[in-house]
Amino acid sequence: xxxxxxxxxxxxxxxxxxxxxxxxxxxxxxxxxxxxxxxxxxxxxxxxxxxxxxxxxxxxxxxxxxxxxxxxxxxxxxxxxxxxxxxxxxxxxxxxxxxxxxxxxxxxxxxxxxxxxxxxxxxxxxxxxxxxxxxxxxxxxxxxxxxxxxxxxxxxxxxxxxxxxxxxxxxxxxxxxxxxxxxxxxxxxxxxxxxxxxxxxxxxxxxxxxxxxxxxxxxxxxxxxxxxxxxxxxxxxxxxxxxxxxxxxxxxxxxxxxxxxxxxxxxxxxxxxxxxxxxxxxxxxxxxxx
Amino acid sequence: xxxxxxxxxxxxxxxxxxxxxxxxxxxxxxxxxxxxxxxxxxxxxxxxxxxxxxxxxxxxxxxxxxxxxxxxxxxxxxxxxxxxxxxxxxxxxxxxxxxxxxxxxxxxxxxxxxxxxxxxxxxxxxxxxxxxxxxxxxxxxxxxxxxxxxxxxxxxxxxxxxxxxxxxxxxxxxxxxxxxxxxxxxxxxxxxxxxxxxxxxxxxxxxxxxxxxxxxxxxxxxxxxxxxxxxxxxxxxxxxxxxxxxxxxxxxxxxxxxxxxxxxxxxxxxxxxxxxxxxxxxxxxxxxxxxxxxxxxxxxxxxxxxxxxxxxxxxxxxxxxxxxxxxxxxxxxxxxxxxxxxxxxxxxxxxxxxxxxxxxxxxxxxxxxxxxxxxxxxxxxxxxxxxxxxxxxxxxxxx
Numbered sequence: 010x011x012x013x014x015x016x017x018x019x020x021x022x023x024x025x026x027x028x029x030x031x032x033x034x035x036x037x038x039x040x041x042x043x044x045x046x047x048x049x050x051x052x053x054x055x056x057x058x059x060x061x062x063x064x065x066x067x068x069x070x071x072x073x074x075x076x077x078x079x080x081x082x083x084x085x086x087x088x089x090x091x092x093x094x095x096x097x098x099x100x101x102x103x104x105x106x107x108x109x110x111x112x113x114x115x116x117x118x119x120x121x122x123x124x125x126x127x128x129x130x131x132x133x134x135x136x137x138x139x140x141x142x143x144x145x146x147x148x149x150x151x152x153x154x155x156x157x158x159x160x161x162x163x164x165x166x167x168x169x170x171x172x173x174x175x176x177x178x179x180x181x182x183x184x185x186x187x188x189x190x191x192x193x194x195x196x197x198x199x200x201x202x203x204x205x206x207x208x209x210x211x212x213x214x215x216x217x218x219x220x221x222x223x224x225x226x227x228x229x230x231x232x233x234x235x236x237x238x239x240x241x242x243x244x245x246x247x248x249x250x251x252x253x254x255x256x257x258x259x260x261x262x263x264x265x266x267x268x269x270x271x272x273x274x275x276x277x278x279x280x281x282x283x284x285x286x287x288x289x290x291x292x293x294x295x296x297x298x299x
Numbered sequence: 300x301x302x303x304x305x306x307x308x309x310x311x312x313x314x315x316x317x318x319x320x321x322x323x324x325x326x327x328x329x330x331x332x333x334x335x336x337x338x339x340x341x342x343x344x345x346x347x348x349x350x351x352x353x354x355x356x357x358x359x360x361x362x363x364x365x366x367x368x369x370x371x372x373x374x375x376x377x378x379x380x381x382x383x384x385x386x387x388x389x390x391x392x393x394x395x396x397x398x399x400x401x402x403x404x405x406x407x408x409x410x411x412x413x414x415x416x417x418x419x420x421x422x423x424x425x426x427x428x429x430x431x432x433x434x435x436x437x438x439x440x441x442x443x444x445x446x447x448x449x450x451x452x453x454x455x456x457x458x459x460x461x462x463x464x465x466x467x468x469x470x471x472x473x474x475x476x477x478x479x480x481x482x483x484x485x486x487x488x489x490x491x492x493x494x495x496x497x498x499x500x501x502x503x504x505x506x507x508x509x510x511x512x513x514x515x516x517x518x519x520x521x522x523x524x525x526x527x528x529x530x531x532x533x534x535x536x537x538x539x540x541x542x543x544x545x546x547x548x549x550x551x552x553x554x555x556x557x558x559x560x561x562x563x564x565x566x567x568x569x570x571x572x573x574x575x576x577x578x579x580x581x582x583x584x585x586x587x588x589x590x591x592x593x594x595x596x597x598x599x600x601x602x603x604x605x606x607x608x609x610x611x612x613x614x615x616x617x618x619x620x621x622x623x624x625x626x627x628x629x630x631x632x633x634x635x636x637x638x639x640x641x642x643x644x645x646x647x648x649x650x651x652x653x654x655x656x657x658x659x660x661x662x663x664x665x666x667x668x669x670x671x672x673x674x675x676x677x678x679x680x681x682x683x684x685x686x687x688x689x690x691x692x693x694x695x696x697x698x
Contacts, residue, residue, distance in 0.1 A: 012353055013362075033359070034366035040351065041344045041367070048372060082499065090498045094505075094512075101509060109506050183613055184557070188336045191370030198372045237608070239642075 025061035044176035049199035052243015532625035563602035600635035627669030637671035658683035
């Protein structure tokens with residue numbers, strides 16, 4: 010049974026407003042047991058999807074932030090060397106083989122996100138964030154893990170998944186991912202929400218925001234994103250801005266333009282963008298949505 | 300392994316009839332024809348989806364198939380049309396064009412490849428377009444060397460009129476690149492010595508000595524490729540230089556692994572995919588096709604603006620070197636070029652500007668566009684002879 014609407018509704022309860030395509034993809038994750046690859050610009054809310062999914066299933070969110078040079082020691086497991094050294098020192102004179110057996114035990118193992126994710130009693134949501142920043146070798150390793158869900162540690166043996174986590178991968182597209190990984194995953198391209206959906210997100214997430222103002226903010230944001238900016242503001246920026254406006258007691262954008270102009274710092278994060286969105290430009294934008 | 304996510308009711312792929320299965324196989328074949336990477340596992344999952352209750356409406360099936368079969372944004376863009384054409388019998392378009400798959404046939408016209416003996420072989424005349432500040436200097440003529448290869452090294456590419464000489468220059472550029480690549484890689488290995496300790500291996504090694512780490516294992520720094528972004532002028536006056544340079548770049552590229560290439564003329568074209576072609580000749584062919592059909596002056600400023608706006612965030616990171624190959628004759632406003640160069644310089648680590656005209660006697664970067672760009676350039680070097688290409692090596696090694 011594939012019930013997209015149920016998933017969309019439950020996401021909405023946690024404050025995430027998903028469109029139909031995303032709800033379908035999330036429903037398919039459970040049905041087909043495939044990871045989901047989310048692609049989109051920074052700030053469209055990729056990471057939020059994972060958080061919301063964890064909230065929906067009332068489970069843990071385990072996050073692996075990828076970066077260049079990420080390797081198994083950071084992502085999978087590492088031995089606790091300090092403790093191992095101490096233990097070896099304490100057993101000085103003992104047989105080398107016994108020492109070895111003693112220090113390569115579970116107690117000396119440090120779990121990193123990927124190992125932790127397959128050893129949870131309740132299936133967690135595993136978020137592999139910005140996979141495009143990791144290098145190709147790691148991507149290949151990840152592909153293997155995602156199909157077998159088992160890890161072999163030479164000193165301990167093979168560890169098989171207790172539960173299969175729901176896996177969400179995100180990519181900003183700074184590097185093209187391999188076809189193998191793309192094929193293994195379900196795919197959804199996230200875009201900036203349209204004004205209507207952004208307004209609903211604002212209403213769900215910002216307490217004390219009235220509907221008319223939310224819609225105005227969302228419409229202005231839609232236009233700001235079309236301006237020639239060096240950093241296009243994401244949904245997080247919109248939320249900050251809305252919270253700031255509510256905090257300053259602004260009721261309508263065209264009511265208190267001074268406050269609007271001052272709080273734009275929440276949205277525009279570089280000097281050039283600030284200069285580009287001059288008072289006149291902002292006035293024009295507000296005029297269009299008022 | 301127990302299934303974690305909410306125990307899904309097991310759906311049997313056999314539950315769908317043979318007719319539907321055949322239709323599905325046809326759809327998968329259509330997708331593959333259009334460049335989608337679809338495997339057997341996906342087809343099987345699709346069959347399961349068709350047998351799943353709750354997926355009766357075509358729109359719902361389409362959405363589900365889209366998530367399953369698409370792997371990248373370009374897949375998503377064409378998917379709905381393909382789906383509707385196949386399943387709903389709307390006007391069948393057999394092949395929805397997929398960008399970047401243009402096949403290069405041997406007969407294709409080479410725009411960039413040497414037009415051996417063709418009229419534009421020398422073409423310094425074109426250079427006067429734009430600012431009118433044409434370098435009047437006499438070309439630094441061919442020097443007679445001991446061997447033909449040696450003299451070829453020093454010859455300005457535009458003086459290589461006969462096709463044989465040009466072909467030889469191309470071959471030399473390829474060979475030069477291969478040698479240089481080997482050296483660049485070796486240098487990289489030598490530099491790997493002496494950074495942090497690898498604790499995992501050190502502890503492992505210390506077991507034999509009773510836990511006293513006598514043999515220290517050093518962590519070898521991971522090979523961190525610098526990303527090279529190439530912006531190449533494909534205008535008529537530059538086409539000869541660009542062709543040889545491309546051949547050269549095609550050879551060196553492997554030692555960078557991460558590289559992006561763009562051609563510009565009146566507009567910017569992303570050509571990385573073509574450059575990854577294994578065979579140098581085919582790569583040049585494909586590039587030629589991509590640069591075709593553009594006329595009018597060179598708009599360097601506008602092309603850079605396009606790059607900064609649409610590509611820079613994706614292809615440039617902190618360890619990126621940008622290499623621009625152009626004569627600097629811009630028909631756009633010099634202020635624009637200056638501003639875009641400044642924006643580019645802020646983002647990347649280094650900018651190299653290769654200008655073949657430097658090799659000409661009496662050349663000074665006085666063209667207004669070039670003058671505006673120069674303050675933001677880290678290395679301003681010629682690229683008019685094989686020798687000058689070879690001289691780039693120490694710089695590439697340091698990157």
